[in-house]
Amino acid sequence: MRSLRIPLISFLLLILCGGAVYAALQSSAPGPAPLASYAPPGALLAIESPDFASVLAAWTHSSERKRWLAGDNYAGFSRSRLFDRLSQAQDEFATTAGLPPDSNFLQQIAGRQSLLAWYDIGNLEFLYITRLPPGDAAKTPLLQLRDRFEQRKAGDATFFVRTQQEPARTVAFAVQGDYLLLATREDLLAGALELLQHPAAATSRTLLNDTWYATTIAAASKTPGDLRMTLNLAKIVRSPYFRSYWIQQNVSETKQYIAALSDLYRSPDALREERVLIPADPDTQPQTxxxxxxxxxxxxxxxxxxxxxxxxxxxxxxxxxxxxLSRRPTEHSDTHIAPQADLSTPESGTSTNLEQRIDEPTLPAQPRxxxxxxxxxxxxxxxxxxxxxxxxxxxxxxxxxxxxxxxxxxxxxxxxxxxxxxxxxxxxxxRLSSPGTSxxxxxxxxxxxxxxxxxxxxxxxxxxxxxxxxxxxxxxxxxxxxxxxxxxxxxxxxxxxxxxxxxxxxxxxxxxxxxxxxxxxxxxxxxxxxxxxxxxxxxxxxxxxxxxxxxxxxxxxxxxxxxxxxxxxxx
Structure with a gap:
């Protein structure tokens, strides 16, 4: 029997879309500083949670997860090209890190206050920061494999990095107090460690102070939800990966906004999602x-x-x-196939019509x-x-x-x-097929x-x-x-x-x-x-x-x- 397998990346995104539906509402106090103040600038999106471990646990033990894994929807997804690419990335991560990034690994590194910042969609470049209970950071499975990694320094902090070639995949991690940091780029991890050691330097070179992020956070609720996703839409819509895999295919509508934020709040009988979208042109706001x-x-x-x-x-x-009026299936148009070119020369006017300019062809009116x-x-x-x-x-x-x-x-x-x-x-x-019908x-x-x-x-x-x-x-x-x-x-x-x-x-x-x-x-x-x-x-x-x-x-x-x-x- 084929074992069920969920790539780490798709699992994280699935938690964003479905896992928060089943998470218990937490009232824990936030950390001493937003984790975005420790993330280098330039991210495409960030997913944050005040208690990621409980969100993950609720989804892991939910009946919805069991039904999804056993259903045809997952079976169809597992045969897709996107699944194959994510599975390949998971294998490459496992080869480099020395352990598979499966759901069990994710549960081991899930803390309370957490941040996942994405910097490149195609190369799956991300930085993950989580605050673990005292003493738990030193017990993470990655730390037990540190002898396989090269040791580096960022200020006074030590981190570990390993890069495997063909194709090149980097895994870097560090433990700084109660924080566990994991990244797929060495510079992202080193930058995060520098900011953790010197938070006063975070006035101009952090994700928290990126213009798109700061503007969106300022417009959002002061009480974050169980999950908060912030997106730099101005950069995301230019990515060919977004255009290929975004199922809604509404890039022209998405381009109206430069940034967006979504907060998810859970109650016993409902899930509420509060979104904030920052328009590129404030004068184009919809009428009410x-x-x-x-x-x-x-x-x-x-x-x-x-x-x-x-x-x-x-x-x-x-x-x-x-x-x-029509009530019939519309004609399907595949946007990935170029239309046939009409190379004929249209007839413009007649020799007896001296009032019409022949260099302005008359477009025939469509019957409909x-x-x-x-x-x-x-x-x-x-x-x-x-x-x-x-x-x-x-x-x-x-x-x-x-x-x-x-x-x-x-x-x-x-x-x-x-x-x-x-x-x-x-x-x-x-529309009637019988001539003379009234x-x-x-x-x-x-x-x-x-x-x-x-x-x-x-x-x-x-x-x-x-x-x-x-x-x-x-x-x-x-x-x-x-x-x-x-x-x-x-x-x-x-x-x-x-x-x-x-x-x-x-x-x-x-x-x-x-x-x-x-x-x-x-x-x-x-x-x-x-x-x-x-x-x-x-x-x-x-x-x-x-x-x-x-x-x-x-x-x-x-x-x-x-x-x-x-x-x-x-x-």
Missing amino acids: SDLSSVLDLVPPGLGVYRAQSAPTTADILTQFEDKL EQALTALRTLFSSATPTSLLSFSTVDPAPSTFTPIHTAVALTAAAPWSPTTLQQALTAALLP LQWTQRDEGGSSSYSLEGPQSLTFALIGNTCVLASDYPTLHQLLSAQRTATHSPRIASTIAGFSHRAERPPFLHLTATLDHSASPSAGTTPAFFSRNLASLSQTFVDLDSESFTQAPAKDGATRQTVLYQWKR
Whole structure:
């Protein structure tokens, strides 16, 4: 049986993403000085914890860890190129250090106040500083192997370093009082020891005083979470490794910020993540408004939703196309493959048209763009203030599991049902395959409000509530949203974006839907599990106790963008 193996680097990052979910909230006093004051400048990111040992212990003994290691998500990860590269780096570290950097080793060197600073992603260059209980630093397994290392001096402190060639890997470590230091670069360890011995010299040459780090810390909460991650985004987004392995592939959005910080706080039934993002241009901060008018439509404990303030016309059309008008799989575009070049010469004008400049070719209008002209004009003139998109999978298992969708839009003035019907009809008619087919709208009165539904091959319905227009893929979904609005508390919710996801409600129908789409069967040994029905499904099973997730974003008065992510748990 193949033994389970987690590279040290991926294990540390996994603790960042998942381990803090299960750590007990600690109230221990911080050390005499931030460990960042002992780290040399130039780091890309730093992960800090006031009690890393307890965070690690909580994750190590959690049922989530056991489920993840036994699941298809881990099996898929273990076959990836990233896993192979991290495994190779782990082997090289073990050869140089003389012992494997596995989870057992990590537990042995995990202290309370701890810092992991990354200086190079590709070469895995890092500095780790941790404060151990008195006397424990001298008992670390690395210190027992010091005879295999070369002895060096940094001021009055002694440290040990060893470098193995082909490829070159360096392991350096030292014990300074109750501190254990470990690095993969000799200069990083020597610099940290110098700062530990002469903290007064830390006024201009430490991570603590790096501009990006100091600015982000100043904007963050004065009470750090169980884990705190600080990122130098201005440098990270330029790394080819970040562009290759960052799964979100949203580099253009990330480039809007020069630095970021995330604090994770644990309570018995929730995990709260407080983020601070420092924008490159403070004048480009997102607008805020009261999103309660559209959020009140979301049925409690159901679906996936996202509400945003001051949406652009392009934002609205994208959601209308995705949720209501097209409702079909989008064409996949592989960004790693260059498009085919069109080498033809376009014809510009005719010999009889003397009013058009022939050196300015006329771009042909796209048919879909023409169909959306009426909607685009309507949205541009309506001055929308908030936009909501909503999706949920039908909970009743069947051969065809429908996905119900809805979009709500609030404007500065009431909507005209006739104008909206005409614009929607113009957008939908080109989608119909039967020539001459017409779309007929019917009105339905219910509870003092009116709704309008399409009859025929296209299902679509909408209702108007004051200045809010609510559109849905079918009438039962519209009825759900309207019922939720009637019973909502209607309390103000000021933000630029608020989103949410009900894992508990959506998990069963999602598993049924993906199993149908993947035609899932037990894969043979050595094959990669089906991505949706097995890989993602096993990740859902790992966090089966996660009830829901919510996200809130709003700009702050100090110019930073603040985000709060709340993970709600039910054990």
